[in-house]
Amino acid sequence: MKNSGDPLDRLLQAAARAPRVGVGEPAPGLESRCLAAWRSARDTDDSALLLPWLRRALAGAVALVLLSAAWNLGSAWQRPATEVFFEDAAVQIALNQP
Amino acid sequence: MAESGFDMPACLERVRQHDQDAARELFQHLHPLVAKLVRSHLPRRTSVEDLTQTVFMKIFAHLDQYAGKVPLEHWVARIAVNSCIKALQAEKIRPEVRHADLSEEEVLVLEQLAATTEEMRPDLSSASRELVEKLLARLPPDDRLVIQLMNLEGRSLAEVRQITGWNVAVIKVRAFRARNKLRQHLRDLMKEQSL
Known part of the structure; x- marks a missing residue:
């Protein structure tokens, strides 16, 4: 690299020439820790595959419960009206009898 | 590899x-x-x-x-x-670099930078590296990275683009700004030295 005379350039050029510390072997246990983390993440991933299926099943179950509740509620509301209608009809018949 | x-x-x-x-x-x-x-x-x-x-x-x-x-x-x-x-x-804190915290070799580096425009003595390259590390610690991470890759590791724009994912214009602007900040920090240190 050309020497521009700029102190920063000269400093950076000198720093770039400094010998690098060798990387060497991985620290003891590093490999085992990385592989253990990989294994546990993989197991989590496998169980995570079930999650969307479980979520869909839960949504289906909730929908079913709501539908059933709505159906029952509808029937419950209709029953008194029908009963009143029948009672009213009975009264009308009784009144209309000579 | x-x-x-x-x-x-x-x-x-x-x-x-x-x-x-x-x-x-x-x-x-x-x-x-x-x-x-x-x-x-x-x-x-x-x-x-x-x-x-x-x-x-x-x-x-x-x-x-x-x-x-x-x-x-x-x-x-x-x-x-x-x-x-x-x-x-x-790491939110960016440490201040004070002249008093520099090692003897790092002070020698500053003296040589101020005294001559010659290339740095080879025996001061490790001290230069340490001084640059201290100055780089003052910069935001992206600025530090671009100086490290381009000026210390000698990587090309294409390589920096590949490693960082930034486009060429961003790299150039970032490198320009980072060098200016680094130059200002070095100037402050040299000013302290001359006092």
């Missing part, structure tokens, strides 16, 4: 099928690259080992996303560099 006898695609396929021996081989193959990158861009308060482990966990966790469009080493380098940037961003 390419070791004779190391079949990368086959190894990746085996790792994807949960083969532990293949995962070990991949770790041993990639460790020198990851350790070198982590050491170059290491935050002050993080250990090389911890950050290397974090990088490997990310590599293994996202291996399914590697499509093979770029060499694996480039993909791994980007993960390593991004992890270092995140760790640097988490």
